[in-house]
Amino acid sequence: MESFNKNLKDTSLGLLEATQEYWNDFIQFMREAWILLLLLFVGLVITWWFIDPPPPKHVILATGSVGGEYQVLGKKYAEFFAKKGITLELLPTNGAQENIAHLADRKDPVQAAFVQAGVVNQKGIEGIQSLGSISYEPIWFFYRGPENTRSDFETTDGRLNYFANSKISLGVEGSGTHAQAMNLLRISGLKEGSQFVYLPGKKAVEALQKGEVGAIFMVDGIESPNVQALLNDPSLHLLSFRRAEAFTRLLPFLHILKVPEGGFSLVRNFPNKEINLLATTTHLLIDDRMHPAIQFLFLEAAKEINGRASFFAERGEFPAFKNSGLPESPVAVHFEEKGSPLLMDYLPFWLAELVNRLFVVLLPFCAFAYPILLTLPSYRKRRVQVRINRMYGVLKTFEGELITSYDPAKHDEYLAKIDLMEYEAIRLEVSKSMSGDYYALRTSIDYVRNCLNRGIHPYQASVAEEIPS
Numbered sequence: 001m002e003s004f005n006k007n008l009k010d011t012s013l014g015l016l017e018a019t020q021e022y023w024n025d026f027i028q029f030m031r032e033a034w035i036l037l038l039l040l041f042v043g044l045v046i047t048w049w050f051i052d053p054p055p056p057k058h059v060i061l062a063t064g065s066v067g068g069e070y071q072v073l074g075k076k077y078a079e080f081f082a083k084k085g086i087t088l089e090l091l092p093t094n095g096a097q098e099n100i101a102h103l104a105d106r107k108d109p110v111q112a113a114f115v116q117a118g119v120v121n122q123k124g125i126e127g128i129q130s131l132g133s134i135s136y137e138p139i140w141f142f143y144r145g146p147e148n149t150r151s152d153f154e155t156t157d158g159r160l161n162y163f164a165n166s167k168i169s170l171g172v173e174g175s176g177t178h179a180q181a182m183n184l185l186r187i188s189g190l191k192e193g194s195q196f197v198y199l200p201g202k203k204a205v206e207a208l209q210k211g212e213v214g215a216i217f218m219v220d221g222i223e224s225p226n227v228q229a230l231l232n233d234p235s236l237h238l239l240s241f242r243r244a245e246a247f248t249r250l251l252p253f254l255h256i257l258k259v260p261e262g263g264f265s266l267v268r269n270f271p272n273k274e275i276n277l278l279a280t281t282t283h284l285l286i287d288d289r290m291h292p293a294i295q296f297l298f299l300e301a302a303k304e305i306n307g308r309a310s311f312f313a314e315r316g317e318f319p320a321f322k323n324s325g326l327p328e329s330p331v332a333v334h335f336e337e338k339g340s341p342l343l344m345d346y347l348p349f350w351l352a353e354l355v356n357r358l359f360v361v362l363l364p365f366c367a368f369a370y371p372i373l374l375t376l377p378s379y380r381k382r383r384v385q386v387r388i389n390r391m392y393g394v395l396k397t398f399e400g401e402l403i404t405s406y407d408p409a410k411h412d413e414y415l416a417k418i419d420l421m422e423y424e425a426i427r428l429e430v431s432k433s434m435s436g437d438y439y440a441l442r443t444s445i446d447y448v449r450n451c452l453n454r455g456i457h458p459y460q461a462s463v464a465e466e467i468p469s
Contacts, residue, residue, distance in 0.1 A: 062113035069221030095175025119179035129329040133281035141239040143215035153188040166214025181217035240275030295331040
């Protein structure tokens, strides 16, 4: 037991001495290399800040008309962003074309927008990418008068068979509603004329309810106040697209949504039979310069908000990465294949983004800085060795002067010089690995002092002491 305690004590003392030695070496290293380390740190900060800047705290999202689904959806996104410490400002617009114009203008602060598939003319548009589709957007056609049970937009001589005598609102020019309405009318063989008017969403709803127009197109989500106002008005009818399959073949970006009998209201049994609706999809478009972290945040918001089961979509159906007519963001491709960065699942957004940026910048930086740091210990050793060698040189020169021109009257002056050399040697801070060189230097200095203190010329024997030949 006594032997075990002794071994434990010796081990503890050894560890303590080793720790103290490493600590002293580290302090000495910091004293000698702090300038270089400071330069490396400044370089890292500059690289981190300018090459991979932090994400903005304020982002502008272009939505759509007041009272529309995009405005409702935008508020949900803003709430999600607020929880992550980012302010998402919502900008109401007149529709898709205005949203595209905001994103295409490289000086415009808008960085994201909701835009329907099928309204973007890909030609001539640069700097815009897609984060995928986030929801279905039905094309509603509400009308007054007798219920149409036989046709949708069948024509005779370029005129609508059933709605020939009705004023029809196509939505504001430049809006998604107008673009989709024109797509349907164009392939049905109709052209714009005096029969058509162009009202924004809320005004179109009011005009239809007052009987000022006979029918309106509206492309909007089922939760929008405008659509809900029309669905809850028993005096209005909703057109079923009897030839929906043909429309989707001619316009591939369209989808067929089936509404069962009574799907909108069991009390009214509305609709009174299964109907087909045509729908486009809402795409989340961005300025291609948007920070990757903000893109991941938009995709996470889409997953949480739009990924839930809804009236028309199944759980997990959105976000979807279907053809939008625009290039997909590389971030969206990564999200589709691998999801969000792992850290975003376990850390707050700001901390996950900070750590991710550190990894992105720090690893390449370390590849550059590591060889420099690796050379610092050997640099420090060579630096001390140079100082020791320089003192050996001074001692050798001094000894040479004693040999060639020793003056007994300057004995005290010689001792003062050798004492000064020893003082300078004592001030040297060396690691234990260089203790041999350090004490060899001090031994050499002491040897020259001993030679001076013999009482005779230390480097030339007297005549009486000369060795006979």
